């Protein structure tokens with residue numbers, strides 16, 4: 450039992466080997482102290498290990514099938530339209546742990562947990578994340594917090610890519626890295642301000658820096674990467690550890706201030722590994738006869754243009770960082786029309802697909818495939834054909850080989866129902882492809898239907914992608930001394946509840962890790978408590994607006 454505070458710090462995308470290397474080199478003394486005195490191990494990410502899905506499971510303690518955030522883009526039920534996730538989506542579909550804690554009278558402090566916009570108005574504070582926050586949006590609750598941060602720490606940058614392209618040349622890479630470091634130094638200052646002056650029972654603060662830095666350095670860190678250049682590597686290969694030193698100093702600062710009853714946990718939502726080649730899943734489905742395009746002139750023109758004429762267009766788009774802007778635009782307008790119109794112009798959009806002749810499709814990156822079953826508006830696969838079609842597609846996917854490398858591209862193809870819970874079965878993918886090491890499964894971002902395989906971008910961006918295992922460390926009074934544990938992302942929310950002597954909500958899928966911390970777990974139904982709190986917040990907000 451403990452009545453201390455719980456500090457959970459997320460470092461997005463850190464592979465365990467990186468921290469081990471830093472500890473062994475004596476450069477991360479506070480990580481080293483956690484490893485020596487507390488518990489260390491790995492976190493197991495969601496399937497696929499994409500940040501949006503992963504942090505949603507972290508926040509709710511639920512399997513993706515039970516919070517319904519299957520990806521950054523969500524397919525509508527029974528149709529083909531997609532919508533970008535934000536914090537409202539997650540709250541509509543599930544309940545983040547801070548709402549349960551709030552219902553039990555505990556204050557939570559949240560920073561940069563995806564999806565974070567609009568910020569939650571539970572007791573404590575909430576700062577939104579840098580994917581779903583509009584650049585002009587108010588990112589903090591309570592309102593005074595935003596003013597306090599800006600006055601004392603400076604501008605809180607919600608878009609780390611603003612002003613930079615995807616790292617097409619080295620000067621740009623340098624600028625991008627400098628910007629990431631600048632932002633993370635600022636974040637650490639903000640985090641110190643929050644810990645010191647906005648005390649809470651539960652702190653959940655996430656730093657995106659490692660993920661940003663690793664994404665653009667895959668070719669630098671991996672000597673066998675086709676784009677590896679030893680000279681560039683000498684300049685930048687220490688950047689990831691340099692960044693971890695920044696967080697290590699912060700962890701030491703927190704450890705010094707912790708009471709005997711307090712618990713500190715540090716985790717990553719996934720790891721990272723190099724990307725050599727990408728596979729464009731809708732283009733593959735099109736080539737394999739599962740996805741048919743409309744014969745209308747506009748679609749044919751786009752298709753012809755991209756396949757034969759527009760190589761240059763893609764280069765220009767990549768130089769202007771248009772794909773990232775497009776993603777951000779869609780994220781931040783969330784369906785008001787400005788993002789999707791551009792998306793429609795440049796990509797295979799749902800309007801280009803002839804649904805009556807399409808059997809399978811994907812709506813986002815990460816390898817999730819939907820079958821166009823009868824319950825869709827223009828469903829093409831009757832119930833009695835489902836198993837046969839799905840099994841045949843699965844076999845064909847497993848047999849996909851890279852034409853030049855001559856190796857299998859997809860490691861395993863899982864059934865949706867084996868990976869995901871049932872609550873959001875209506876929008877659940879039918880198959881999930883897990884790529885072989887070195888491959889990334891992409892959403893078709895262009896109309897280049899003839900090009901199934903591609904290289905990762907020219908120099909920088911995303912030459913490294915998410916892998917299944919991230920770091921895990923725990924330290925403090927209630928923490929046991931264990932080593933090499935594997936913690937599921939869904940275990941954090943129930944374990945935090947137990948550490949705060951709050952009954953664990955029955956619907957959380959994760960386990961209370963009493964092998965890691967000394968607690969006596971208890972489960973309970975919350976029967977309307979959270980909903981009542983939500984209603985009160987809504988009424989109070991309306992009153993204060995009027």
Ligand SMILES: [Zn+2]
Pocket residue numbers: 461462499500501503660718719
């Ligand atoms: Zn992540």
